[in-house]
Amino acid sequence: MKTYSISEVAKELNLTVYTLRYYDKEGLMPFVERTANGTRLFKESDIEALKVIECLKSTGMPIKEIKNFIDWCADGDSTLQQRYDMFLERKASVEAQIAELQKTMELIEHKCSYYKIALDAGTEDVHKQDKIEILH
Amino acid sequence: MKTYSISEVAKELNLTVYTLRYYDKEGLMPFVERTANGTRLFKESDIEALKVIECLKSTGMPIKEIKNFIDWCADGDSTLQQRYDMFLERKASVEAQIAELQKTMELIEHKCSYYKIALDAGTEDVHKQDKIEILH
DNA sequence: TTAATACCTATAGTTAACTCGAGGTCAAGC
DNA sequence: GCTTGACCTCGAGTTAACTATAGGTATTAA
Structure with missing residues (x-):
């Protein structure tokens, strides 16, 4: 079965080898096997697992909670x-989070048009008739 | 003109007074006035400005970059x-970020249905005929 | 055979964004 | 007059998630 080195995996997942070793130390990769001298050997399935970890990370989940999940996986059906x-x-x-970003987007877009108008006019004074605001 | 104390503003914006003072120290609130003895007096427009700051923060913008923006605001039309x-x-x-979260959502939803099926069956083995994966 | 390269561990340092404690001022209520 | 509570500054401490360094081993290339 084909295996990958830590630097190959880092490249593939757009992480550094430091980060991968850090994840390992935090217990996110108990499934990765080693050679006799300790070098990590990543299987295809390990990379898939790391993609799930990256997915959870991108939801803002802290590493310690991701570790709970990894532990549950090792515990089998009792943790389904x-x-x-x-x-x-x-x-x-x-x-x-998506809803929050969409709300944020509304204000951002309002600012974009506000500054577009000010820029075309050459001065922010063009908005002076709006209710007074210091910061737009 | 009505003004607000730091704790009133903290409550309104769901921040702590510590956080507000920290923002001030980082230069995000140069416009907030003080009483003779140093107590901050927040105007309505200051609260509006803080909402814009919170908006920028929720886009993931670091405080130092938000400070640049605040400085530009004080510099007037030359920074439009x-x-x-x-x-x-x-x-x-x-x-x-929204696009990324939507991609994340796809995997999450896939996992939700994967575990729903496993849970109904009482065992993850129900997915054994799928391509072999260690972590779902 | 030696030199470069990729790997390893352990540990220390970094950064951002708070979070808190000590020590002090000041206005209001008893 | 004295206590309480909200405010202040300054500086130290915290936390998460890296990021880097030192010191060492093993494989490969010339």
């Missing part, structure tokens, strides 16, 4: 409920 | 272009 609940919770969290 | 460009850049960044 926890894992299901975790993903439902992640789903709700991501939905909330 | 920078401020416009900054908001265009924020807009692009937020769009990218």
Whole structure:
């Protein structure tokens, strides 16, 4: 079975080898095997697992909680409920984050048009008839 | 003109007074006036400005960059272009973040249904005919 | 055979964004 | 007059997630 070195995996996942070793130290990669002298050998399935870890990280989940999930995976079927609940919770969290970003986007777009108008006029004074605001 | 104390503003914006003082120390609130003995007096417009700061923060912008923007605001019309460009850049960044979260959401939803099926079956083995994966 | 290169561990340092404690001022209420 | 509570500054401490360094081993290339 084909295996990959830590630097190959780092390149593939756009991480540094430092980061991967850090994740390992934090217990996120207990499944990665080693050679007799200690060098990590990543399997294809390990890379897939790391992609799931990256996915969880991109939802803003802290590493310690991701470790809980990894531990549950090793515990087998008795933790199916926890894992299901975790993903439902992640789903709700991501939905909330998207909603928040969309709300943020409204203000940003308002600022874009505000500054477009000011720039075309050459001065912010063009907005003086708006309710007074110091910072737009 | 009505003014607000730091704790009133903290409550309104869901921040702590520590955080507000920290922002001030970092130069995000040069416009907030003080009483003779040093107590901050927040105007309505200061609160509006802080909402813009919170908006920028929620786009992931670091405090030091937000400070640049605040400085530009104090510099007047000569910085209109920078401020416009900054908001265009924020807009692009937020769009990218939403797109990223939507991609994340796909995997999360896949995991939700994966675990729903496993949970109903009572075992993860129900997915054994899928391509072999260690971590789902 | 030696020199470069990729790997390893352990440990220390960095950065951002808070968070808190000590020590002090000041206005209001008893 | 004295206590309480909100405010202040300054500086130290915290936390997460890296990031880097030192010192060492093993494989490969000339």
